[in-house]
Amino acid sequence: MSPFFEGDNTQKPLDKYYKSSRRPSPLPPLGPIKGVYLPIGASFNYMSHPVDFDVIIVGGGPGGSACARFLGEKGVSVLLLDKASFPRDKTCGDAVSGKSLKVLQELGIKEKVAAKPNGKVKGVLLSAPNGKSFVVSMSKPGEVETNAYCVRREILDNVLFEHATKVCQFRERVQVTGLLKEHSQVVGVKVKDLSLEKEQELRAHLVIGADGATSVVARELQVSQIPSEHNCVAVRGYYENVSGVTDNIELHFVDDLIPGYFWIFPLEGNMCNVGVGMVMQDMQQRKLNLVDEMKKALEKEPFKSRFAHAKLHGDIKGWTLPFGSYKKKLVFDGAMLVGDAACLVDPFTGEGIGNALTSGKLAAQQALLALEKKDFSQTFLQPYEANVWKELGAELDLSYQLQKYSKHKPLINFIFSRAQKNPKIAAALSEMLVNETPREKTLSPLGLVKLLLS
Numbered sequence: 001m002s003p004f005f006e007g008d009n010t011q012k013p014l015d016k017y018y019k020s021s022r023r024p025s026p027l028p029p030l031g032p033i034k035g036v037y038l039p040i041g042a043s044f045n046y047m048s049h050p051v052d053f054d055v056i057i058v059g060g061g062p063g064g065s066a067c068a069r070f071l072g073e074k075g076v077s078v079l080l081l082d083k084a085s086f087p088r089d090k091t092c093g094d095a096v097s098g099k100s101l102k103v104l105q106e107l108g109i110k111e112k113v114a115a116k117p118n119g120k121v122k123g124v125l126l127s128a129p130n131g132k133s134f135v136v137s138m139s140k141p142g143e144v145e146t147n148a149y150c151v152r153r154e155i156l157d158n159v160l161f162e163h164a165t166k167v168c169q170f171r172e173r174v175q176v177t178g179l180l181k182e183h184s185q186v187v188g189v190k191v192k193d194l195s196l197e198k199e200q201e202l203r204a205h206l207v208i209g210a211d212g213a214t215s216v217v218a219r220e221l222q223v224s225q226i227p228s229e230h231n232c233v234a235v236r237g238y239y240e241n242v243s244g245v246t247d248n249i250e251l252h253f254v255d256d257l258i259p260g261y262f263w264i265f266p267l268e269g270n271m272c273n274v275g276v277g278m279v280m281q282d283m284q285q286r287k288l289n290l291v292d293e294m295k296k297a298l299e300k301e302p303f304k305s306r307f308a309h310a311k312l313h314g315d316i317k318g319w320t321l322p323f324g325s326y327k328k329k330l331v332f333d334g335a336m337l338v339g340d341a342a343c344l345v346d347p348f349t350g351e352g353i354g355n356a357l358t359s360g361k362l363a364a365q366q367a368l369l370a371l372e373k374k375d376f377s378q379t380f381l382q383p384y385e386a387n388v389w390k391e392l393g394a395e396l397d398l399s400y401q402l403q404k405y406s407k408h409k410p411l412i413n414f415i416f417s418r419a420q421k422n423p424k425i426a427a428a429l430s431e432m433l434v435n436e437t438p439r440e441k442t443l444s445p446l447g448l449v450k451l452l453l454s
């Protein structure tokens with residue numbers, strides 16, 4: 001085994017996908033590349049340049065790790081890069097709902113995640129600015145299985161990353177600083193090893209940008225900046241001993257925070273993930289500091305008494321959520337974007353893990369076809385973008401509508417008081433918020449209006 005590689009060397013490339021023009025040794029001279037070493041296959045030049053890997057994936061979060069796993073298990077030579085070292089934290093609400101679980105199942109790690117420390121979620125509690133609240137179960141009648149979890153990202157992402165790196169090569173603490181291009185074609189990445197303070201260039205047929213909300217790959221591809229009306233800011237803290245916590249996810253549309261909501265999500269033991277999110281444009285217009293707003297909310301009822309004995313662990317941290325209501329370009333000559341780098345967060349619920357996993361899977365599918373056909377042009381990669389919008393587009397559009405409605409306090413008060421009295425409305429809202437089935441397939445806004453007026 002090459003001294004550059006640590007780990008399982010048993011993976012065999014699939015001829016179908018694997019007629020490589022990868023550069024033979026010498027391998028990159030920086031820190032050790034870990035993971036599965038795929039022996040160099042038949043030398044068959046279909047690119048003008050020799051490559052080190054078939055695919056380089058930038059970012060080992062849910063989007064990147066899922067993509068790496070789906071490709072690696074088909075025998076594609078993948079290098080997964082992350083500037084962090086796993087396990088690493090990611091500022092998040094930690095809610096892993098039906099859509100995420102579906103892909104975790106396809107990846108074969110749903111049970112593994114379920115066995116990790118987590119908060120099992122059985123329902124959703126929603127409260128309106130006027131204090132009216134209702135709870136909806138997430139299980140269908142007769143179903144006993146938990147439909148969602150809250151898993152700290154330090155745990156979830158590590159499971160995903162470890163699963164991916166069983167079938168691909170990887171480097172941690174390596175930051176991508178730019179893209180290598182030949183004319184308009186992306187042919188690799190410029191990296192900086194953060195441990196050794198050294199820079200290097202690595203080449204691949206395809207580069208997949210899964211590097212999150214502040215994606216360097218997207219910036220280098222000159223994707224236009226997301227407008228503040230399609231971007232969200234959210235802060236979260238880990239609290240112990242919050243009273244009244246159940247196995248429900250809690251979403252509170254609090255008076256002072258509209259448009260935006262306050263959440264309490266149950267975690268393992270006595271811990272909770274508590275946070276506040278708001279559309280960036282609204283936050284900027286009102287000149288709000290979300291950490292201060294969250295603290296203010298905790299000093300008022302109904303939360304004051306519930307947090308009387310609560311203890312904050314660590315800091316309250318914030319990050320951005322690029323909403324999928326802004327349709328970004330996702331394919332380029334030699335590159336694709338997935339997850340937050342592709343702006344795919346649900347504009348109503350703030351859920352982005354499921355869409356990152358889904359887009360990672362769809363990008364892997366298109367990458368396999370590109371490797372098979374030896375065509376890495378934007379035109380050939382275009383079906384990936386089409387598939388993302390086919391799978392997620394209608395739901396993202398509907399969520400954007402719901403987000404706009406949620407800015408109107410009287411409307412939320414009205415909807416929630418109707419839901420309190422009518423279980424059908426409550427169930428419809430629950431389907432819209434947390435189900436595995438795309439939202440537009442369960443209920444349209446018109447359908448909801450009809451229900452409300454029934």
Ligand SMILES: Cc1cc2nc3c(=O)[nH]c(=O)nc-3n(C[C@H](O)[C@H](O)[C@H](O)COP(=O)(O)OP(=O)(O)OC[C@H]3O[C@@H](n4cnc5c(N)ncnc54)[C@H](O)[C@@H]3O)c2cc1C
Pocket residue numbers: 058059060061062063064081082083084090091092093094095096097174175176177210211212213214215216234235236275318319320321338339340341345350351352353354356
């Ligand atoms: C406060 C908050 C609460 C949220 N709550 C939820 C929730 O409850 N449920 C939910 O589903 N979603 C939630 N989200 C959204 C969710 O966190 C993201 O949508 C999700 O993490 C996207 O996954 P990703 O793989 O695209 O990116 P990320 O998880 O951000 O992973 C990107 C990875 O790329 C690496 N990276 C970045 N730049 C570089 C570089 N230049 N070189 C190398 N590596 C790089 C990073 O280290 C990171 O590991 C929340 C977000 C926030 C901010």
